[in-house]
Amino acid sequence: MPLQWLIVFFAWGGAAALAAVPNLRHATLANVVVSGMTFMLALAMASEPYAQHGWTHTDTLNLPFILVSTFIGLTTAVFSAATLDREGFDHWRIRAYHAAYQVFMGAQLLALLADNLGVMWVAIEIATLATVSMVAVHRTPAAFEAAWKFFILCGVGIALALFGTIVLYLAAQPLLDDATGLSWNALMGVAARCDPATLNLAFAFLLLGYGTKAGLVPLHSWLPDAHAEGPVPISAVLSGLLLNAAMLAILRAKAVVDGHPDTVAPGPFLMALGLASVLLAALALWKRRDARRFFAWSSIEHMGIAAFAFGIGGAAATLAGLLHLIGHSLVKSAIFFGVGRAAQVKGSQKIAEVSGLVASHPALGWGLALAILAIGGMPPFLLFASEFRLLSAAMAEWPWLALLLALGMLTAFAALITVLQAMCFGERTPDVPATPGGWRKAAAATPLWLHLAAAAALGIAMPAGFASMLAMAAQVIG
Amino acid sequence: MRFGQLSYDLSHLLGGAVLLLSFVLLYQRRIGAVINAFATQGTLLAMAAAWAAYAQGTPGLYLTALLALAVKGVLIPLALHRLVRELNLHRTVETALGVGPSMIAGVALVGLCILVTLPATEGARLLSRETLALAMSVVLLGMLMMITRRNAISQVVGLLSLENGLILAAVGVAGMPLVVELSTAALVLMIALVAGVFAFQIRERFDTLDTGSLEEHRGEQR
Numbered sequence: 001m002p003l004q005w006l007i008v009f010f011a012w013g014g015a016a017a018l019a020a021v022p023n024l025r026h027a028t029l030a031n032v033v034v035s036g037m038t039f040m041l042a043l044a045m046a047s048e049p050y051a052q053h054g055w056t057h058t059d060t061l062n063l064p065f066i067l068v069s070t071f072i073g074l075t076t077a078v079f080s081a082a083t084l085d086r087e088g089f090d091h092w093r094i095r096a097y098h099a100a101y102q103v104f105m106g107a108q109l110l111a112l113l114a115d116n117l118g119v120m121w122v123a124i125e126i127a128t129l130a131t132v133s134m135v136a137v138h139r140t141p142a143a144f145e146a147a148w149k150f151f152i153l154c155g156v157g158i159a160l161a162l163f164g165t166i167v168l169y170l171a172a173q174p175l176l177d178d179a180t181g182l183s184w185n186a187l188m189g190v191a192a193r194c195d196p197a198t199l200n201l202a203f204a205f206l207l208l209g210y211g212t213k214a215g216l217v218p219l220h221s222w223l224p225d226a227h228a229e230g231p232v233p234i235s236a237v238l239s240g241l242l243l244n245a246a247m248l249a250i251l252r253a254k255a256v257v258d259g260h261p262d263t264v265a266p267g268p269f270l271m272a273l274g275l276a277s278v279l280l281a282a283l284a285l286w287k288r289r290d291a292r293r294f295f296a297w298s299s300i301e302h303m304g305i306a307a308f309a310f311g312i313g314g315a316a317a318t319l320a321g322l323l324h325l326i327g328h329s330l331v332k333s334a335i336f337f338g339v340g341r342a343a344q345v346k347g348s349q350k351i352a353e354v355s356g357l358v359a360s361h362p363a364l365g366w367g368l369a370l371a372i373l374a375i376g377g378m379p380p381f382l383l384f385a386s387e388f389r390l391l392s393a394a395m396a397e398w399p400w401l402a403l404l405l406a407l408g409m410l411t412a413f414a415a416l417i418t419v420l421q422a423m424c425f426g427e428r429t430p431d432v433p434a435t436p437g438g439w440r441k442a443a444a445a446t447p448l449w450l451h452l453a454a455a456a457a458l459g460i461a462m463p464a465g466f467a468s469m470l471a472m473a474a475q476v477i478g
Numbered sequence: 479m480r481f482g483q484l485s486y487d488l489s490h491l492l493g494g495a496v497l498l499l500s501f502v503l504l505y506q507r508r509i510g511a512v513i514n515a516f517a518t519q520g521t522l523l524a525m526a527a528a529w530a531a532y533a534q535g536t537p538g539l540y541l542t543a544l545l546a547l548a549v550k551g552v553l554i555p556l557a558l559h560r561l562v563r564e565l566n567l568h569r570t571v572e573t574a575l576g577v578g579p580s581m582i583a584g585v586a587l588v589g590l591c592i593l594v595t596l597p598a599t600e601g602a603r604l605l606s607r608e609t610l611a612l613a614m615s616v617v618l619l620g621m622l623m624m625i626t627r628r629n630a631i632s633q634v635v636g637l638l639s640l641e642n643g644l645i646l647a648a649v650g651v652a653g654m655p656l657v658v659e660l661s662t663a664a665l666v667l668m669i670a671l672v673a674g675v676f677a678f679q680i681r682e683r684f685d686t687l688d689t690g691s692l693e694e695h696r697g698e699q700r
């Protein structure tokens with residue numbers, strides 16, 4: 001079996017096995033092992049040449065994201081192993097939670113690997129179903145409300161995306177044979193000869209559909225609630241992985257539509273949605289009192305920044321967007337690790353009740369402070385590099401819009417600094433009495449620092465192979 | 479295939495009937511009637527899929543038709559009726575927009591679909607383009623129903639009917655690859671959604687299926 005299939009089926013096989021493990025200790029450990037093996041498989045896949053196997057393929061665009069996704073999958077599993085005992089799950093929920101986690105990981109990888117747009121759609125649908133069940137797992141009214149909203153809005157979103165996929169096929173139908181139908185590579189090949197008006201129609205639906213999943217304003221309203229109510233590891237993988245998969249789906253659709261000279265340019269639509277996301281999120285950040293909702297809104301802002309970069313188009317801006325997605329994944333999941341841990345230590349996820357972390361828990365407090373600076377675009381982290389590249393590309397082509405974008409980013413940054421001061425410094429709030437120590441404390445702190453190190457390493461000295469992959473992807477897509 | 483041929487005319491008739499049922503869904507005031515109208519729409523969709531299987535010579539679509547008939551024509555309506563009965567829900571539908579304005583908006587949406595799809599798809603086969611216009615109308619009317627109804631069950635039925643439009647589009651495009659797989663995957667999503675209504679026990683938790691009351695549990699307002 002080719003590695004591309006093996007990695008997906010391995011995760012799903014892991015899900016089936018984990019559904020049978022009722023013991024918390026064993027299940028969390030097995031989850032880490034499965035995630036670790038998946039990461040190994042991704043590394044092995046990266047050492048293979050690019051290839052297409054049936055409905056899946058590896059190319060310069062998806063391979064970096066597969067590496068990042070499996071890495072975050074592994075660190076999140078470690079974080080989950082260290083903190084899950086505090087969620088108070090019974091054995092059914094332990095089974096369901098871990099099975100859903102691996103089903104999600106497999107679907108996420110399939111969504112990235114898929115060459116066939118139909119398969120990509122099915123994978124994103126499975127990922128949605130898995131995450132909905134994880135958001136609802138606490139069974140509180142607020143969790144049900146969040147899960148229901150997530151389900152209904154994303155249900156409409158993925159339905160529209162399927163409609164867009166059907167219309168896209170209709171546009172290319174006379175030029176494709178049965179064997180290649182819906183293959184992205186084949187569609188790219190014939191895009192220049194498709195019917196342009198049908199391509200426009202298809203892109204409108206695909207943008208609305210996958211844009212809902214990516215949390216672009218005005219289709220974002222499910223995102224803050226879904227991030228705030230599930231177990232913390234779910235927030236980390238929602239922001240770190242699922243949003244990227246949706247964004248790459250939009251990017252692939254845009255590349256096909258861009259391939260025809262007479263279509264309505266898709267770029268300005270992406271730029272408009274992106275800018276709206278940045279500006280609305282920059283204002284909304286100031287009104288949040290709940291830490292996880294706050295950082296969920298920050299995800300909306302960053303998806304907006306990436307969408308804006310992809311909208312500008314061209315190799316430079318697209319590269320900035322891809323770097324931004326990767327940097328955001330690493331740093332935002334690190335923040336959720338920090339916030340999740342802080343919420344456990346302080347017994348609340350309200351910003352006002354989590355304060356003075358640096359004084360009480362230095363490793364956690366400083367880690368969270370650095371991560372918030374990193375998400376704000378401070379050097380030396382990767383997001384500084386991507387935002388710098390984006391702003392210079394935007395200044396060259398759309399100076400006025402670049403000013404608006406910079407204004408939004410600065411407003412959001414100021415809000416981030418306010419929250420940083422409140423949570424990490426400020427007056428120390430009391431801890432919940434029974435704070436566990438030992439390996440759990442270390443295992444909960446490690447992923448945060450590991451992600452920061454990765455984001456800093458990629459920002460300062462990105463490995464040449466990784467950088468050239470992304471640059472080539474930006475050439476093809478942009 | 480063109481106007482006057484049986485396979486063309488019958489596909490149009492069935493597609494048009496599915497669209498008509500979308501309008502019926504829009505003006506029902508009683509929840510039982512909404513569910514029955516949805517069951518009828520599911521049955522008509524199954525017939526459209528079966529006819530497409532016969533006319534296009536793609537036996538796989540018979541499976542799509544059979545699944546649509548079993549799940550949308552029978553199982554989901556039965557489950558929803560049971561839910562309404564067991565939880566003793568309000569039998570009337572609360573609308574955010576009156577029936578008259580909803581119908582006018584619906585007609586406007588259908589007009590929009592025809593204006594958008596027919597010129598846009600000149601390259602495609604005649605049947606595909608016209609089915610696409612019908613299917614897109616069903617999709618948009620489903621969305622309209624979700625917007626104009628405040629009651630959770632009607633919103634679910636709106637989404638289910640939206641998905642009927644997708645299947646209509648998928649079976650209408652002759653030669654669409656993976657059509658059986660995609661329609662089955664979409665169906666799984668819809669079944670999960672109906673299961674969600676049961677699993678989340680919205681009635682017990684919130685005392686009413688009016689989604690307006692869910693708003694109290696929204697994020698920051700706690």
